[in-house]
Amino acid sequence: MDAQHDSRPIVRWLWRDYLRRHIWMIGAAMALMTLEGGTLGALSYLFKPMFDTIFIAGNRDAIPLVAGAVIILFLTRAIAGFGQRLLMARVGLSVSAALQRDLVGHMLTLDSVWFQKTPPGNLIERVRGDTMAAANIWNTVFTAAGRDAVALISLFAVAVSIDWLWTLIALAGVPLLFGPIAALQRWVRRTTRAAREAAASISNRLDETFHGVTTIKLNRLEHREDVRFAKTVDGYVHVQIRSEAGQSGIPALIDVVGGIGFAGVLVFGGMQIIDGDKTVGEFMAFFTAIALVFEPLRRLGRVSGAWQAALASLERLFAVFQERPTILSPAQPGTLPAPGGDCDIVLDDVHLAYGDAPALNGLTLTAKAGQMTALVGPSGAGKSTVFNLLTRLVEPQRGRVLVGGVPVDALPLAELRDLFSVVTQEAPMFDEPLRDNICLGKDVSEARLAEVVRAAHIADFLPALPAGLDSPAGPRGSNLSGGQRQRVAIARALLRDAPILLMDEATSALDSQSEKIVQEALGQLSQGRTTLVIAHRLATVRNADRIVVMDKGRVAEEGTHDELLARGGLYAGLYRLQFASEG
Numbered sequence: 001m002d003a004q005h006d007s008r009p010i011v012r013w014l015w016r017d018y019l020r021r022h023i024w025m026i027g028a029a030m031a032l033m034t035l036e037g038g039t040l041g042a043l044s045y046l047f048k049p050m051f052d053t054i055f056i057a058g059n060r061d062a063i064p065l066v067a068g069a070v071i072i073l074f075l076t077r078a079i080a081g082f083g084q085r086l087l088m089a090r091v092g093l094s095v096s097a098a099l100q101r102d103l104v105g106h107m108l109t110l111d112s113v114w115f116q117k118t119p120p121g122n123l124i125e126r127v128r129g130d131t132m133a134a135a136n137i138w139n140t141v142f143t144a145a146g147r148d149a150v151a152l153i154s155l156f157a158v159a160v161s162i163d164w165l166w167t168l169i170a171l172a173g174v175p176l177l178f179g180p181i182a183a184l185q186r187w188v189r190r191t192t193r194a195a196r197e198a199a200a201s202i203s204n205r206l207d208e209t210f211h212g213v214t215t216i217k218l219n220r221l222e223h224r225e226d227v228r229f230a231k232t233v234d235g236y237v238h239v240q241i242r243s244e245a246g247q248s249g250i251p252a253l254i255d256v257v258g259g260i261g262f263a264g265v266l267v268f269g270g271m272q273i274i275d276g277d278k279t280v281g282e283f284m285a286f287f288t289a290i291a292l293v294f295e296p297l298r299r300l301g302r303v304s305g306a307w308q309a310a311l312a313s314l315e316r317l318f319a320v321f322q323e324r325p326t327i328l329s330p331a332q333p334g335t336l337p338a339p340g341g342d343c344d345i346v347l348d349d350v351h352l353a354y355g356d357a358p359a360l361n362g363l364t365l366t367a368k369a370g371q372m373t374a375l376v377g378p379s380g381a382g383k384s385t386v387f388n389l390l391t392r393l394v395e396p397q398r399g400r401v402l403v404g405g406v407p408v409d410a411l412p413l414a415e416l417r418d419l420f421s422v423v424t425q426e427a428p429m430f431d432e433p434l435r436d437n438i439c440l441g442k443d444v445s446e447a448r449l450a451e452v453v454r455a456a457h458i459a460d461f462l463p464a465l466p467a468g469l470d471s472p473a474g475p476r477g478s479n480l481s482g483g484q485r486q487r488v489a490i491a492r493a494l495l496r497d498a499p500i501l502l503m504d505e506a507t508s509a510l511d512s513q514s515e516k517i518v519q520e521a522l523g524q525l526s527q528g529r530t531t532l533v534i535a536h537r538l539a540t541v542r543n544a545d546r547i548v549v550m551d552k553g554r555v556a557e558e559g560t561h562d563e564l565l566a567r568g569g570l571y572a573g574l575y576r577l578q579f580a581s582e583g
């Protein structure tokens with residue numbers, strides 16, 4: 001792949017969206033860098049009068065003048081250096097913050113399927129590591145383009161003004177560098193890309209380890225996890241060192257070629273001084289200029305490596321920004337079902353596959369408005385997929401999905417999702433007080449909150465918490481039990497007051513006493529709403545208005561509990577099995 005050609009759209013995008021807005025700060029920083037870089041040339045030039053006028057000719061009057069010039073030069077260098085570093089730090093931080101904000105904002109628009117395919121550690125590494133790497137490179141690039149380039153130009157100007165032939169000899173080996181540097185750049189880009197992947201694996205491992213810590217302890221997997229983590233870290237160190245070696249190789253090559261050129265000048269120039277053709281002051285000024293050239297030259301050499309490394313991060317960021325959601329609001333939205341109107345749910349000959357694996361195969365079902373329809377069937381039958389279709393977390397490949405007579409893809413996404421309250425097995429929690437976990441950003445009056453807290457039976461466990469509703473739920477709700485988390489989910493659904501209720505085995509984490517209470521609360525919640533409930537324990541849906549039995553992505557049979565039992569099919573079999581095992 002041609003590295004130069006490949007990076008152009010990325011650079012254009014960064015400049016347009018992130019750097020251009022800081023143009024004044026960048027401009028000011030570069031002006032200061034020019035000043036800072038120029039001082040090096042001026043300093044080397046001072047060696048000529050220092051040697052020829054003061055040391056050799058013995059002119060005492062020149063001492064204060066040259067000393068004053070040295071002080072002014074260093075003061076200028078200090079002020080300009082301080083100012084440009086501060087400005088560039090600001091630019092770097094602003095760019096990385098803007099990149100992080102935009103990246104997270106963009107990621108949240110992407111399809112759920114994309115999140116399932118991309119592990120969380122990978123995403124975290126992109127938001128943290130890659131944006132930092134991408135933003136910090138500008139510091140290096142602009143410093144190189146400003147200070148170091150100017151320093152080089154001024155130092156070479158001094159060198160050429162003293163002797164162009166000496167300068168030519170010093171630079172004779174430079175063309176030899178082009179080939180090896182290009183090869184090293186390719187190497188750095190490749191190894192850094194691998195290093196960024198390895199860094200993402202570390203974040204992934206950490207994410208899985210810390211989230212699965214209970215399973216790890218109970219299965220005594222600590223050692224296995226230790227070993228796996230050590231292996232991941234070792235893998236990272238291995239590739240990162242290869243990348244660092246490539247990056248350090250470039251300035252090393254410059255050193256070697258520089259040293260050879262320098263020795264050449266010493267041999268040739270030394271003869272000229274001995275023969276009296278050149279002065280010691282001239283040689284010292286040239287010597288200083290060329291010696292000072294090395295540092296900016298080495299830094300410039302490092303820039304190309306650092307740039308290649310940053311490109312690896314930029315490519316990964318660019319790739320995420322190139323991702324587009326496929327599930328979008330329609331350009332011309334249809335009208336919502338009227339409030340309080342019929343919210344019949346209809347799936348008509350729906351086919352859906354995740355990749356190549358079919359999940360729904362011509363599913364046709366209706367859930368009548370205001371009634372409770374239960375979805376039952378063996379694991380993997382496609383029950384949860386029905387929920388994801390209704391809320392458009394996934395799209396069918398074929399068939400129609402209608403709510404209140406309107407195809408779900410004809411409604412604006414936000415309004416479609418407002419039609420549903422979803423209570424699932426996991427009940428995801430945030431590291432915020434219980435109150436905020438219930439309200440989820442909604443402005444809720446204390447009276448309404450108290451009502452909901454009572455109805456969802458949260459009031460039952462509030463006295464046991466240290467600060468009632470203001471108690472922290474802990475990371476992922478770790479301060480609450482599974483049943484308590486589920487009651488929070490029910491309270492959220494009560495507050496949402498949406499016309500359609502989707503429940504996925506909503507009472508699975510409750511003991512039988514709480515289950516009874518919560519079932520009552522859910523009964524109230526589902527009053528007058530279209531309710532679709534996924535149940536594994538058939539006893540909980542015996543009273544459903546209609547039971548749809550799914551198998552292998554389609555409806556196997558449907559009817560009321562009694563009808564299905566009488567039929568003696570799949571449902572009757574499942575029921576008898578559960579009845580026997582539960583006594």
Ligand SMILES: Nc1ncnc2c1ncn2[C@@H]1O[C@H](COP(=O)(O)OP(=O)(O)OP(=O)(O)O)[C@@H](O)[C@H]1O
Nearest residue numbers: 116354357358359378379380381382383384385386
């Ligand atoms: N994100 C996904 N990627 C790939 N395959 C998936 C995904 N989600 C579900 N599937 C597959 O689709 C099929 C239906 O899954 P679904 O979760 O809808 O079944 P279910 O009836 O709800 O199962 P369970 O009762 O075990 O929760 C399964 O074979 C499952 O492996």
